[in-house]
Amino acid sequence: MSLFTHSRFVLAVALVAALGVVALPSVSAAQNDAEVTFTKDVAPILQRSCQECHRTDSIAPMSLLTYEEARPWARSIKDKVITRAMPPWYIDKNIGVQEFKYDYSLTDDEISTIAAWVDNGAPQGNLADMPPARQFRDIAEWKIGEPDWVVEIPEPFVVAAAAPNWWGDLVSDSGLTEDRWVKAVETKPSIEGFPVVHHAVTSMSDPESDDDDYNFLNEYALGKNGDIFPDGTGRMIKAGSQIKFNMHYAANGVETTDRTRVGITFYPRGVVPERELISAHVGDDEDLDIPAGESNVRHDGFYRLKENAHITAFQAHLHNLGKRQCLGAVLPDNTKQILSCADWDFGWHIVYNYEDDVAPLLPKGTTLHVTSWHDNSDANRWNDDPTNWAGFGQRSNDEMSFAWVSYYEIDDETFEKKVEARKGQTDNDE
Ligand code: HEC
Incomplete structure (x- = not known):
């Protein structure tokens, strides 16, 4: 910016300040507010970021497809979007990688648009501006194709009409009698169960391992598709594995039976993909000390990458008292980076999948650093008892602190190539 334009800008700010207007953006926003309407401005935002869940027979409490449906919720919609409670997407927008697959979060501009619409009396606007209704995917359809x-x-799980939220693990035998490499995987509710399945996360056991650990397989949540791994990349499922379904059921006013399942497509027998997609428990801290009433208790954990890694996904794992988690990296030259931070809400276990061309590339010898914060005060709506100390344990009213991180290892040559290609990318952007 030249000195000339800069001084003009300062002058403009000074003038506006003299007139008693606080900041420039609010001047232009005020001019546009009167023109913000449901059909022209708000409906497209609801279509992209809300309707997957907010429509009849889906998981949210009300439908937001039409003006008539959305209008009574205007105030509440504004409250939820300006606090970023809705849509449920809790990545910190000010730090770390910002591009994710299936990202339905709102931009600051979209939030301002919704707020302006509500402040202005939530007008409908011109009917001709209404975008055509959004088409939704058929729940019966497998995104990964018909699985093998x-x-x-x-067993079928029955959710009573007015049952409280239910969280828990349901475990099935896979029935697999030989080790197989997974090419694609998708977890999905049964058609009848769809409206009550808030989310489902599947993991698999390693029958040869002594600890009864399960390894991440896939996450089902509305707005997300199954995982089709890049060619040459796979995940091994061992003979005799069990599949654990971590379920969150939410009643919807009608007794509903669900039978969630996971569908898997294999590599042909005998084909071993070059790269294994690893999902690791990262930065476990089992020595948690969370005093009663404290609202911001920090713990740290570490995990060393023995090989170069391409990180594909991050998912915080905390329990009821979780507040926030950051995933950082300490590189071999001791420089530090924050890859992602996400606030935590126990009601939503979200997997954040990095876009391929911005996914973190970390050289071998990097240490992943997980920092978690817990809130044991009565400000945390998930806290049953703020007068009690909390520590590590398996039950959901015990606490945990680790991240699920998915990655695949790459050799030095491939790593260098990827890093070089990235450099080219940023040069082009500038
Ligand atoms: C992934 C599913 C999902 C998406 C996407 C989503 N919601 Fe929600 N919403 C829910 C669920 C489920 C609830 C019920 C409370 C809960 O479980 O957190 C809810 C609750 C709400 C509420 C409070 C309703 C009440 O009873 O007070 C509002 C308002 C809301 N959502 C607005 C929005 C808006 C606006 C968007 C888009 C910008 C959006 N939601 C996107 C699932 C979703």
Whole structure:
């Protein structure tokens, strides 16, 4: 910016300040506010970021497809979007990688648009401006194509009409009698169960391992598709594995039966993909000390990458008292980076999948650093008892602190190539 334009800008700010107007942006926003309407400005935002969940027979409490449906919720919509409680997407927008697959979060501009619409009396606007209704994917359809293998939860799960939220693990035998490499995987509710499945995360056990650990497989949540791994990349599922379904059921006013399942497509027998997609428990801290009433208790954990890594996904794992988690990296030359931070809400276990061309590339010898914060005060709506100390444990009213991180290892040559290609990318952007 030249000195000339700079001084003009300062002058403009000074003038506006003299007139008693606080900041420049609010001047232009005020001019546009009167023109913000549902059909022209708000409906497209709801279509992209809300309607997947907010429509009849989906998981949210009300439908937001039409003006008539949205209008009574205007105030509440404004409250939820300006606090970023809705849509449920809790990545910190000010730090770390910002591009994710299936990102339905709102931009600051979209939030301002919704707020302006509500402040202005939530007008409908011109009917001709209404975009055509959004088409939704058919729940019966597998995004990964017809799978080779399907494992269901052990028994149909019945959610009473007015049941409280239910979280828990349901475990099934996979029935696999040989080790196989997974090419694609998708977890999905049954058609009848769809409206009550808030989310489902599947993981698989390693029958040869002593600890009863399960390894991440896939996440089902509305707005996300199954995982089709890049060619040459796979995940091994071992003979005799069990599949654990971590379920969150939310009642919807009608007794509903669900039978969530996971569908898997294999590499042909005998084909071993070059790269294994690893999902690791990262930065476990089992020595948690969370005093009663404290609202911001920090713990740290570490995990060393023995090989170069391309990180594909990050998911915080905390329990009821979780507040926030950051995933950082300490590189071999001791420089530090924050890859992602996300606020935590126990009601939503979100996997954040990095866009391929911005996914973190970390050289071998990097240490991943997980920092978690817990809130044991009564300000945390998930806290049953703020007068009690909390520590590590398996039950959901015990606490945990680690991240699920998915990555695949790459050799030095490939790593260098990827890093070089990235440099080219940024040069082009500038
Ligand atoms: C991934 C699913 C999902 C998406 C996307 C989503 N919501 Fe929600 N919303 C829910 C669920 C489920 C609830 C019920 C509360 C809960 O479980 O957190 C809810 C609750 C709400 C509420 C409070 C309703 C009440 O009973 O007070 C409002 C308002 C809301 N959502 C607005 C929005 C808006 C606006 C968007 C888009 C900008 C959006 N939501 C996107 C699932 C979603």
